Amino acid sequence: MQRKRDDEAFMAALTKHHDALARFARLLTRSHDDAQDLTAETVLKALESWHTVREPDAFRTFLFRIAHRLAIRHNFRHRLFDRIDDGMHDTFRTSEPSPERSTDAALVRDHLKRMSAAHRESLVLVDVLGWTLEDVVAVQGGTVGGLKARLFRARQDLIRRTGGSNEVK
Amino acid sequence: MKSSNNYLDTLADLGAEDTHITLESTLERVVELRRRRAQHRIVGTVFATLALLTLGFWAFMPPSSPVPESLTKADVANTLTNIPANVLTNVPANVLTNVPANPVTSVERATQPTRRVASAPLKAPYTKVAFDRTGEIRHDMVLRALDFDKAVYEEITTTIGINDDVVMVTNSTNKQTCMQVVCEGGDARTLYCSAPSPSPVMITSPSGRQMMRVEGGVTPSSHLVALRTQLHRDSVLVWYEASPAFLARFHRATSQLDAIASATVVEQSLTRVDLQRCAPSRMIDGSIRMDVTRCGSHERVVRVDLSDLAGRPIPTEATYTQGDNGNAAIVLSSVPAGVAYVRLVSEDGASDTFPVAVP
Numbered sequence: 425m426q427r428k429r430d431d432e433a434f435m436a437a438l439t440k441h442h443d444a445l446a447r448f449a450r451l452l453t454r455s456h457d458d459a460q461d462l463t464a465e466t467v468l469k470a471l472e473s474w475h476t477v478r479e480p481d482a483f484r485t486f487l488f489r490i491a492h493r494l495a496i497r498h499n500f501r502h503r504l505f506d507r508i509d510d511g512m513h514d515t516f517r518t519s520e521p522s523p524e525r526s527t528d529a530a531l532v533r534d535h536l537k538r539m540s541a542a543h544r545e546s547l548v549l550v551d552v553l554g555w556t557l558e559d560v561v562a563v564q565g566g567t568v569g570g571l572k573a574r575l576f577r578a579r580q581d582l583i584r585r586t587g588g589s590n591e592v593k
Numbered sequence: 594m595k596s597s598n599n600y601l602d603t604l605a606d607l608g609a610e611d612t613h614i615t616l617e618s619t620l621e622r623v624v625e626l627r628r629r630r631a632q633h634r635i636v637g638t639v640f641a642t643l644a645l646l647t648l649g650f651w652a653f654m655p656p657s658s659p660v661p662e663s664l665t666k667a668d669v670a671n672t673l674t675n676i677p678a679n680v681l682t683n684v685p686a687n688v689l690t691n692v693p694a695n696p697v698t699s700v701e702r703a704t705q706p707t708r709r710v711a712s713a714p715l716k717a718p719y720t721k722v723a724f725d726r727t728g729e730i731r732h733d734m735v736l737r738a739l740d741f742d743k744a745v746y747e748e749i750t751t752t753i754g755i756n757d758d759v760v761m762v763t764n765s766t767n768k769q770t771c772m773q774v775v776c777e778g779g780d781a782r783t784l785y786c787s788a789p790s791p792s793p794v795m796i797t798s799p800s801g802r803q804m805m806r807v808e809g810g811v812t813p814s815s816h817l818v819a820l821r822t823q824l825h826r827d828s829v830l831v832w833y834e835a836s837p838a839f840l841a842r843f844h845r846a847t848s849q850l851d852a853i854a855s856a857t858v859v860e861q862s863l864t865r866v867d868l869q870r871c872a873p874s875r876m877i878d879g880s881i882r883m884d885v886t887r888c889g890s891h892e893r894v895v896r897v898d899l900s901d902l903a904g905r906p907i908p909t910e911a912t913y914t915q916g917d918n919g920n921a922a923i924v925l926s927s928v929p930a931g932v933a934y935v936r937l938v939s940e941d942g943a944s945d946t947f948p949v950a951v952p
Contacts, residue, residue, distance in 0.1 A: 438616070439616060442616045442619065443612070446612040446614035446619070447607075447608060447610070447612050449612075449614070450612045450614065451607065456612075456613060456614075459612065459614060460614050460618065460619070460622060461622070463614055463619050463622075464619050464622030464623050464625075464626055465626060467619055467620070467623050468623045468626050468627060471623070528603045528606075529603055529606055529607055529610065531603075532603045532604060532607065533607065547604060548607075551604035551605060552604050552605065552607045552608045553608055554605070554608065582604075
């Protein structure tokens with residue numbers, strides 16, 4: 425009975441944050457399949473450690489911290505085992521539903537893939553998902569100042585990649 | 594197309610995009626992941642169990658190689674009966690009382706070593722046996738304490754020619770003792786270096802025949818001591834000049850072994866040759882000449898006998914000459930280089946024996 429109650433509570437909490445988690449995973453990984461794997465693995469780990477969550481309000485940070493760690497591991501494995509450079513990436517078949525090459529969103533997503541993991545994650549959490557700096561620091565660790573610096577460099581990097589000037593407002 | 598800064602605004606649009614990852618598909622994957630993990634756990638457990646079983650098998654099964662045929666009960670019995678009495682007297686009483694009445698009824702093969710280990714000082718009981726069994730082993734340990742590098746001398750005795758010399762090479766850093774084999778013509782051949790240690794003046798066979806000579810080794814005031822050891826499994830005598838520096842080093846070395854056998858015991862077993870008793874021999878016109886004036890009065894010498902250290906006579910021609918001014922000399926020819934004994938026999942049958950170092 426207790427277990428059933430726990431599962432229901434977990435599902436209620438997960439439903440609330442699943443879409444954001446999927447979006448976060450999608451923008452951190454290179455393909456749709458990788459994103460789905462990362463999401464599923466995050467959910468499984470969260471489920472296994474659900475009993476450690478005491479405050480329901482802390483679930484979002486808890487969930488995204490797991491995703492953050494798994495993404496770091498995922499990137500590390502990619503660096504170890506993937507010998508494919510970014511220039512060749514477009515020549516491979518992908519599990520993308522339909523690449524919208526002509527739209528700005530597709531271009532930005534493309535540039536995001538080529539950014540460093542830390543920059544990409546900071547941009548996604550703050551600029552895509554609209555989190556506050558304090559919430560992002562709770563997931564990534566470090567300080568607000570450090571996050572601000574990371575964000576500044578990440579935005580500059582994005583502008584440079586899209587061929588613009590270095591002015592960031 | 595937007596301007597570059599406007600791409601930052603596009604980031605916000607990405608937040609509203611459909612990811613095509615639904616909660617249902619995620620939960621399906623979670624179930625699949627769980628199932629796969631359970632399988633991995635089972636496979637891991639099976640492999641770990643197999644690995645443990647294999648390790649246990651190797652650790653506890655007796656080795657399959659047979660007991661060497663050469664080791665028989667009779668050998669063990671012989672070994673036990675040949676142990677010197679003084680070794681047994683040093684064994685604690687309770688050890689002897691615990692020995693079974695028939696110690697060779699079952700001979701178990703010792704576990705064979707699987708790898709070589711770095712040499713380490715022998716532990717006390719073994720060292721005690723090593724010291725008490727034969728003098729050769731005892732001397733060996735003193736040489737080890739003197740940092741005598743056996744491997745280097747074995748190598749030198751292998752390469753050295755009959756007329757070659759070994760020259761000590763000056764080493765300003767004093768961190769190594771270096772020796773160079775020099776050919777008769779003066780060409781340097783090979784350089785050997787080892788840890789700093791006293792340099793022997795020569796190495797001879799047990800009978801005194803020279804095997805290796807260090808240039809300038811035997812000096813007129815030499816008082817030599819020899820330590821027995823083995824080079825290439827042949828017994829040899831390593832001769833040192835008993836200078837104050839060497840004796841100080843020797844006493845330091847033996848004091849380290851003092852707990853096992855007293856330095857006096859080691860010293861008593863040394864072969865000693867005191868050349869100060871007589872003038873050293875010299876090579877003059879191809880013959881060995883030795884002035885024996887200070888060796889005593891030999892006016893009525895009728896015969897000169899030569900023998901090696903083992904007491905075997907050396908068949909060589911030797912003449913005793915008495916000078917006008919009271920000086921006497923022995924001229925030896927064809928005496929092999931090394932250490933020998935000269936025996937002067939007088940008319941009345943009295944004899945005087947003394948050692949001579951032949952260059």
